Each structure stands twice: as structure tokens, then as C-alpha cells.
Amino acid sequence: MNTRKIISVAVGVLVPIALLAWWYLASAGSLNPFFPPLRDIVVRFKELWLFDHFATDVLPSLGNLFVGFAIAVILGVALGFAMATVPVLNAMLSPVVQFLRGIPPVALIPILITLVGFGNEMRVASIVIAAMFPTMLSTIDGIRSVEPGLKDVGAVYRFSRGDRLLRVYLPSSLPQIVSGMQVSLQVAFIVMIASEMLGSSQGIGAMTLLAQQSFMSADMWAGILLLGLIGFLTNILFDLVKNRVLSWYVSSKRLERAA
Amino acid sequence: MSTLGTRTGTTSPRPGELLLKVDGLAKSYTSKGKRTDIIGNLTFSVNAGEVVCLVGPSGVGKTTLLKCLAGLHPSTGGEMSIDGRRIYSPPPEMALVFQDYSRSLMPWLTVEKNLRLPLRHLRLPQSEVRTRILDALAAVGLSHAAKQYPWELSGGMQQRVAIARALAYRPEILIMDEPFASVDAQTRFDLEDLVLKIRDDYGMTVLLVTHDIDEAVYLSDRIVAIGLRPAVVLEELTVDLPLPRNQLDTRALPRFAELRNHTLSLIQHASAKPTPSAMEDAVPGAAGAPA
Ligand SMILES: Nc1ncnc2c1ncn2[C@@H]1O[C@H](COP(=O)(O)OP(=O)(O)OP(=O)(O)O)[C@@H](O)[C@H]1O
Ligand SMILES: [Mg+2]
Numbered sequence: 052m053n054t055r056k057i058i059s060v061a062v063g064v065l066v067p068i069a070l071l072a073w074w075y076l077a078s079a080g081s082l083n084p085f086f087p088p089l090r091d092i093v094v095r096f097k098e099l100w101l102f103d104h105f106a107t108d109v110l111p112s113l114g115n116l117f118v119g120f121a122i123a124v125i126l127g128v129a130l131g132f133a134m135a136t137v138p139v140l141n142a143m144l145s146p147v148v149q150f151l152r153g154i155p156p157v158a159l160i161p162i163l164i165t166l167v168g169f170g171n172e173m174r175v176a177s178i179v180i181a182a183m184f185p186t187m188l189s190t191i192d193g194i195r196s197v198e199p200g201l202k203d204v205g206a207v208y209r210f211s212r213g214d215r216l217l218r219v220y221l222p223s224s225l226p227q228i229v230s231g232m233q234v235s236l237q238v239a240f241i242v243m244i245a246s247e248m249l250g251s252s253q254g255i256g257a258m259t260l261l262a263q264q265s266f267m268s269a270d271m272w273a274g275i276l277l278l279g280l281i282g283f284l285t286n287i288l289f290d291l292v293k294n295r296v297l298s299w300y301v302s303s304k305r306l307e308r309a310a
Numbered sequence: 311m312s313t314l315g316t317r318t319g320t321t322s323p324r325p326g327e328l329l330l331k332v333d334g335l336a337k338s339y340t341s342k343g344k345r346t347d348i349i350g351n352l353t354f355s356v357n358a359g360e361v362v363c364l365v366g367p368s369g370v371g372k373t374t375l376l377k378c379l380a381g382l383h384p385s386t387g388g389e390m391s392i393d394g395r396r397i398y399s400p401p402p403e404m405a406l407v408f409q410d411y412s413r414s415l416m417p418w419l420t421v422e423k424n425l426r427l428p429l430r431h432l433r434l435p436q437s438e439v440r441t442r443i444l445d446a447l448a449a450v451g452l453s454h455a456a457k458q459y460p461w462e463l464s465g466g467m468q469q470r471v472a473i474a475r476a477l478a479y480r481p482e483i484l485i486m487d488e489p490f491a492s493v494d495a496q497t498r499f500d501l502e503d504l505v506l507k508i509r510d511d512y513g514m515t516v517l518l519v520t521h522d523i524d525e526a527v528y529l530s531d532r533i534v535a536i537g538l539r540p541a542v543v544l545e546e547l548t549v550d551l552p553l554p555r556n557q558l559d560t561r562a563l564p565r566f567a568e569l570r571n572h573t574l575s576l577i578q579h580a581s582a583k584p585t586p587s588a589m590e591d592a593v594p595g596a597a598g599a600p601a
Contacts, residue, residue, distance in 0.1 A: 200408060200414045201413070201416065203382055203406075203408065203414070204414050204416075204428075206380075206400050207380050207381075207400045207404070207406045208400075208405065209400055210430075210431060211430070214430055219416070222416070222418045225418075299417060299418045300417075302461075303417055303461040306462070307461075
């Protein structure tokens with residue numbers, strides 16, 4: 052069991068290192084302008100992002116990502132709660148929601164550009180609108196699948212409405228809400244980059260696209276590398292928080308599997 | 311097993327006075343346009359301070375009856391009242407221990423917090439809340455498990471947590487749906503004696519559903535045997551065994567065996583396939599009593 056775990060962690064670490072080494076070696080003498088040597092990419096990575104453009108481009112991108120994601124989650128949970136607990140609202144909104152969620156989020160950006168303009172508001176607004184749906188839909192699912200036995204307990208012991216919502220429905224549906232949030236985070240990330248590529252001169256997305264259009268391949272690859280890193284680290288951070296908040300859920304599932 | 315502390319002020323009926331009244335209760339479920347009458351014209355009552363056991367074959371509608379009583383399901387006919395007030399929604403003087411205990415505890419809360427949650431809206435002083443929780447846990451023998459999560463406990467322990475939650479709530483009437491089905495024999499005896507003790511110490515009224523005829527005879531002041539489909543009261547019998555009861559002596563009394571055999575034959579008779587005439591005997595009034 053334990054050795055197996057060590058092996059799997061080792062494999063998880065070694066394979067990416069091996070891939071990077073292979074990339075480094077294979078690209079070392081590359082004259083192909085589109086695939087510059089990894090060494091050049093790393094040099095440009097340092098020059099661009101550490102920390103020349105960090106404050107002007109990386110921080111605003113990350114800021115948009117987290118602000119947009121946070122608003123999306125708050126709205127998604129609130130609307131999900133409302134739709135799952137108020138039948139009239141559900142009847143009214145459900146068709147609209149089903150239609151809107153079918154539109155690829157990136158397709159909304161041109162509309163938003165016309166509506167909100169090219170500013171930062173447009174980028175945050177696109178992230179919010181696109182990232183809201185996964186959280187909202189999983190909130191609805193989560194609340195609909197609250198154990199009826201727990202609802203009965205809330206009724207028999209006459210919990211207040213607030214306690215019922217915040218101390219029964221919310222924690223009970225939290226596992227589903229959080230997995231919806233994880234999808235929302237990925238969507239937010241995609242839309243963040245796309246919004247910068249389509250309507251901005253600032254941000255990691257804009258710089259990466261600009262590099263591609265000016266045939267500065269090393270800069271382009273450096274941008275992609277940075278985006279990959281940010282996505283990777285955000286996910287790790289999310290998992291850490293998730294395991295913290297849902298420790299009861301994680302442990303009870305583990306116990307269930309062991310039984 | 312420690313004491314449960316003092317009950318807070320009540321204006322409830324004095325011992326022996328009528329507390330819970332079920333009058334001509336009917337309940338049917340309708341699914342896919344087809345109506346099934348589960349309970350038809352069921353009448354009985356429970357007096358303050360009594361321990362009453364409901365016995366009946368599996369599937370007869372005991373859980374359904376309790377859920378109607380607790381105001382969780384609307385009845386389709388008849389009336390129920392507690393303290394003279396009709397029951398439409400969960401009454402404040404009632405606590406219910408569910409049959410499906412594993413689905414009635416919040417898995418994200420520790421045992422202690424599970425007990426604390428129903429007390430929130432009672433707005434008691436913190437010290438009172440703490441005493442109630444500690445006493446209730448001690449009463450079911452789970453003081454050591456206060457900080458554990460329900461899913462870390464065995465089925466029997468979870469059921470005892472659900473019982474402790476009801477005890478900490480200090481209801482006037484405690485309703486329990488097969489509460490001791492999943493505990494070992496010794497714990498079962500202890501919990502049976504706990505039921506008698508909380509009645510004696512705090513005048514709590516207890517309505518308990520059980521499959522176990524011996525348990526019903528041991529605990530009850532009265533047994534209400536229900537049977538047939540739709541369910542009706544087959545017989546109400548007074549258990550005239552001396553108080554206080556004792557697991558060894560009471561169960562050894564000849565009268566215990568008589569009551570037990572009588573109840574058992576009632577149940578066995580009722581769980582035999584009902585003849586058409588028995589069905590007709592059972593339904594008068596049920597069809598003509600919409601809510
Ligand atoms: N929501 C429902 N819809 C339709 N039928 C139901 C519903 N709930 C229960 N029933 C039916 O009502 C009948 C009585 O069920 P109930 O759970 O009350 O029996 P019970 O006496 O408590 O049985 P047990 O002793 O096994 O717990 C059963 O036949 C069951 O199938
Ligand atoms: Mg039942």
C-alpha cells in the first residue's frame with residue numbers, strides 16, 4: 052500500500068521531468084522559428100514574467116480571474132438556491148438557463164465587448180457570466196438531492212428557516228456545489244484568457260497572442276508556459292481548500308470505500 | 311447512566327390527562343393515478359406520562375402513522391390533536407426518533423453538534439445547552455463519542471445519538487420508530503430502562519413503535535396493536551404489570567407471558583392474508599372521510 056503510493060508519486064513527478072528534459076534536448080538545436088529551443092523559451096520566460104510584466108500584465112489577469120470567479124460563485128450559489136427552493140422561480144428561469152448554458156462561453160465575449168466595451172469590466176463580466184452556470188446548476192442538483200430524512204429532522208425539530216438553509220441544505224449540498232465550482236474555475240480561466248485575446252492589449256492572454264502575431268515564438272511559448280503553470284497551481288490550491296472544507300465528506304467516503 | 315436534569319417550565323396536561331388524540335385517521339398514497347389506502351379510520355389516544363407501544367406487522371403503516379402524527383405528511387382523513395390543538399405541522403412539544411437513523415444525522419457535524427442544532431432556536435442559555443447535551447449523551451452511554459462524527463460510529467451508536475438528540479430537546483412527548491432495532495441485547499435492555507426512567511423522572515410521555523412483542527409488554531402501560539390493510543386498531547390492551555419494572559423479575563412474571571402470548575396471537579392473526587370480509591370490516595368510514 053505504502054510502497055505503491057510512493058511509486059505513484061514518484062511516477063507523477065518523474066514523467067513531467069522526463070518530458071521537459073526530452074523537450075529541452077530535442078529542441079536544443081532547433082532552427083524552426085515556430086519551435087524555438089526550450090532554453091530560449093526559459094530565458095524569455097524569466098525576462099518577461101519575472102518580474103517585468105508581472106505587475107502590469109500577470110497581476111491584472113489573476114485579479115480578473117479571482118474577482119470574476121468569486122462573483123460567479125456567489126451569484127451561482129444564490130441563484131441555484133433560489134431556483135431549487137422556489138418552484139415559481141424555477142419554472143420561470145429554467146428554460147432560459149438551459150438555453151444560455153448551451154452557448155459556448157467564449158461566444159459571449161463579442162456580445163459583451165459591444166455591450167460593456169473593451170475595459171476591465173468587460174473581462175470580469177464575461178468571466179462572471181460564463182463561470183456562473185456550472186456552480187448554479189450543481190447547486191440546484193445538490194439541493195434537490197438533500198437527504199429527505201434530514202429535511203424531516205429539520206421539520207420535526209422546527210429549525211428556523213435560516214438554520215434550514217444554512218445548516219442543512221448548504222452543508223448537505225456543499226460537495227456538489229464545490230465540484231461545480233471546480234468546473235466554474237476552469238471556465239473562468241478559459242474566459243479570462245479569451246477575453247484578453249479578443250479585446251485587450253494587456254494581460255497574459257493579450258501578450259501571448261501579440262507575440263504569436265509578431266512571430267516572437269519564444270515569447271508565445273513563454274506565455275503558454277505561464278498559463279499552464281497558473282492553471283496548475285490554481286487547481287492545486289482549489290483542491291487544498293476543498294479537502295479542508297469538505298474533510299467530513301472526504302473522510303466519510305474513504306471510510307465507506309474501506310468498508 | 312446519569313440524570314437528565316430538570317425540565318424547563320411546561321403548561322402541559324398533568325399525568326393521566328389526555329395528551330395525544332388520533333381520531334379516525336386515514337392516510338392514502340396516490341401514485342400514477344392509483345390510490346392505495348394505507349391507514350383507514352384509526353383511533354387511539356395517549357395520556358400524559360404514559361408509555362404506549364404500537365405494534366403491528368411490517369409494512370402495516372406504523373411509520374406512515376408516526377409521520378402523520380409528527381405533521382410531516384398530511385393525513386387524508388380524520389383528526390389528530392396534541393394538547394387539544396389540531397396537528398397540521400410539526401408540533402413544538404414533540405420529538406421523533408426516526409427508524410432510518412443513519413439518514414437522520416448530519417454527517418458534517420460531530421455528535422455533540424448534532425445534538426446542539428435543534429436547541430438553537432430554543433434560545434437557551436449556553437450553560438443549559440451544555441448540560442442538556444452532556445446529560446443526554448451520558449444517558450445513552452455515549453459521553454466518550456461527543457467529538458466523533460456519526461459515520462465513524464456503529465449503527466447502534468448512531469441510533470443512540472439520534473435518541474440523545476431527542477432527549478436533549480426535552481419534548482413533552484417522545485415518539486420513537488423502532489429505536490432499538492440495531493443495538494445489541496444488553497444495550498437494548500439499558501435503553502428500554504432508560505425510556506422508563508425518563509418517563510418516571512421527567513414525566514415525558516412516550517409513544518414507541520416496535521416489532522418486538524416482549525419489548526412492548528415490558529415497556530408499556532398500554533399496547534395498541536394495529537393491523538390489516540388499510541390499517542385499523544385491532545386491540546388496545548392495558549399492561550397491568552407492576553411498576554417499577556425490572557428486566558429479570560418483570561419478564562419472569564406469569565402475567566408477562568400471558569400478555570405476550572395474547573399480543574403475539576393478535577399480530578399473527580393480523581398478518582395472515584386478510585380475507586375479503588375482514589377487509590370490508592376494516593374500512594367502514596375510511597372512504598367517506600376526506601380531509
Ligand atoms: N411515500 C409513499 N408512497 C407510496 N407508498 C408508501 C409511501 N411510504 C410508504 N408507503 C407504503 O405504505 C405502507 C406502509 O409503510 P410503513 O413504512 O408505514 O410501514 P411500517 O409499518 O412502518 O413497516 P416496518 O415495520 O417494516 O417499518 C407500505 O406498504 C409502503 O410501501
Ligand atoms: Mg416503519
